[in-house]
Amino acid sequence: MSLQIQKPILVGGLVVAGLLSLDLLSHAASNGNALMLGTMAIGGGYWLWSKGRGAIAVQPIKIDPSTLTRLSEQVKLIADQLTIEGGNSASLRQSLVQALQEANRQHYRLVVTGAARVGKTSVIAALPATDFISVQPLELTETPALFEVDGAKVQIDQALQQADLVVFVTNGDLTATEFAHLSKLQQQVVVVLNKQDQLAPADRDAVYQNIQRTLAGITNQVVAIAAKPAPIKVRTIAASGDVQESIEQPPIEITPLTNSLRTVLAESGAQLVLNTTYWEVDRLKNSGKAQLNGLRRARALPIIEQRQWIAGATAFANPLPALDLLATATVNAQTIVDLSAIYQQPFSIELGQSAASAMGKLLLQLGLVEVATQAIGGILKTNAVTYVAGGLVQGMSAAYLTRIVGLTLMEYFADQDVVAAQSNPVWNSERFGTLLQQVFQANQRLTVMQEFVQQGIQRLMPDTKPQVS
Ligand SMILES: Nc1nc2c(ncn2[C@@H]2O[C@H](COP(=O)(O)OP(=O)(O)O)[C@@H](O)[C@H]2O)c(=O)[nH]1
Ligand SMILES: [Mg+2]
Structure with a gap:
């Protein structure tokens, strides 16, 4: 069987598939390989595909x-x-x-x-x-x-x-x-x-x-x-x-x-x-890095926990009137500096401050403050406590957003070289924004948020008996 492959590509491909089908029929049947004909046709298709794209x-x-x-x-x-x-x-x-x-x-x-x-x-x-x-x-x-x-x-x-x-x-x-x-x-x-x-x-x-x-x-x-x-x-x-x-x-x-x-x-x-x-x-490099990030994570998490409840208690005691204030209150320059040190990317307090203000803007721009506040308000109304104390939504939202920002910072730093190559690292706001959305989504599941709200009630209102529905 001789083939004319020099025909227009499309025709050539179909001819290859078609002619082979006939000759392979007996083998396909004897192998019980009913898919063989189909796959030959696909083979022709790939040829076209690879031709079209070059190497x-x-x-x-x-x-x-x-x-x-x-x-x-x-x-x-x-x-x-x-x-x-x-x-x-x-x-x-x-x-x-x-x-x-x-x-x-x-x-x-x-x-x-x-x-x-x-x-x-x-x-x-x-x-x-x-x-x-x-x-x-x-x-x-x-x-x-x-x-x-x-x-x-x-x-x-x-x-x-x-x-x-x-x-x-x-x-x-x-x-x-x-x-x-x-x-x-x-x-x-x-x-x-x-x-x-x-x-x-x-x-x-x-x-x-x-x-x-x-x-x-x-x-x-x-x-x-x-x-x-x-x-x-x-x-x-x-x-x-x-x-x-x-x-x-x-x-x-x-x-x-x-x-x-x-x-x-x-x-x-x-x-x-x-x-x-x-x-x-x-x-080996990747597994060593993962091991190192595990250690760092174990040190970073307690800091995040601590800061989230501080932010929560502050906002609970002095409810913030506007979303933008809430955004600002959740991003703390000192937290950024502390986490950056754990991940060997030491930020100066000035860099921490400018990163914090960029993060606050990002939280607002992405609508995360609003989404978090509404979700937490909803959970509180339906199944957490019999009444909602003034400022509780605000306090809880501040704590929640502080946590999200902290977790995102961990992801962000874990991505970097294990030890910063330069003394004052560059802040990549775009990369942070991408990670922030991912972390926010991963923590947005209702069960995760409900659990967080339960914890928050015990932290912020220790005398309240939460009613779990
Ligand atoms: N007709 C033919 N059958 C082969 C050939 N090579 C392997 N086989 C048969 O294909 C079947 C699977 O072979 P095997 O080497 O165990 O395949 P594996 O599952 O990929 O390790 C066996 O029945 C082999 O006898 C070959 O060149 N011609
Ligand atoms: Mg085998």
Whole structure:
């Protein structure tokens, strides 16, 4: 079957899908793979899509050794900071040493992945029999099947993270899900079209070329193999006219894969190991940062609690006549300064004051003061107390908004470098505004607010017995 791919793109894509459908019909039926035709059509669609967009920028980033060194320095800094702040940095340090030692290993880690029953195990079984493996030590691992409803997502991710090179196996048809998965891979990938023996010889080129084109922006390593071809029945008719049937085992076709592995590893094996190491150290950095932020959070929360009830009690005793005053009362420059110190972004009191006034304006602009006041008023009326003391809505709103601002500050600082690079950090009001809305929304659930109101009544009016409905 010869294909005219030079036609207008749209027609070309449909022709590919259409012609393949006919030829694959028998195989699709014998596999019980009713989706095959549909997915071929999708494959054609992707081709159009990738053509239209040019190359998809997912080629692995080239990490150079100095980038890795800089990242390692950051992890060390985080470990030092953990020690300073009373945390345990031993396991982070040890993991870093291990990760960097791994960078010198002499073998490559190949992880074979793909959907269920595409032939992952068969590929791994076929490889050791080749000459190539005897000269090039490889560690071959198979992930659990991708795309299963109750799939082992964690194990899959963990296995893939270890890979210097991913060998992605498919049956020769590329589904939308497979394509999406391939485009997200961090590593270089060799795509293996297995079970070539199931395709009519005339179709092989067409399927192969179509997939190669679809994946042009992702990898140039696409190989067609048969890791474990099915036995075939052969009929011979003797001169006498007697028909004889025998079962023959077609040979394994694995050479295209070994050739591809040889090329990729010779060209960029060292680079691939460097990349794996880089991403491993990057994960260490994130987990160290999370550990550090956990410590800081534990120190910041009591400060926020304390300040929220101070703001609440003040507004309760001296009810503020206007929303803008309420907004101002909830953002306290000293709280900003204190939290910034915990997160090693020390703000001067002047910077704290200007940030506080920006935050007050933001609370009003976003309508958060009004929303909070109304919600709290509503809760108080319906199910918290039998009567609403004057100023209680105001006091409670001041406490609530102080808390929201404090929680947002924690998120804001947690995002920054673990130790400020400069002595007077820059205040990014826009970033704060985005986080403020997120935190506000996350705390807006009725149950969260009701609980807060209950606490507030006990704090602000300790003699009142709240009536819980
Ligand atoms: N016809 C054919 N069948 C294959 C080929 N490779 C694997 N299979 C069959 O596909 C099924 C699944 O293979 P397996 O390697 O266990 O797939 P895995 O689930 O991805 O590990 C088995 O029945 C294999 O015999 C191949 O190249 N040709
Ligand atoms: Mg398997």
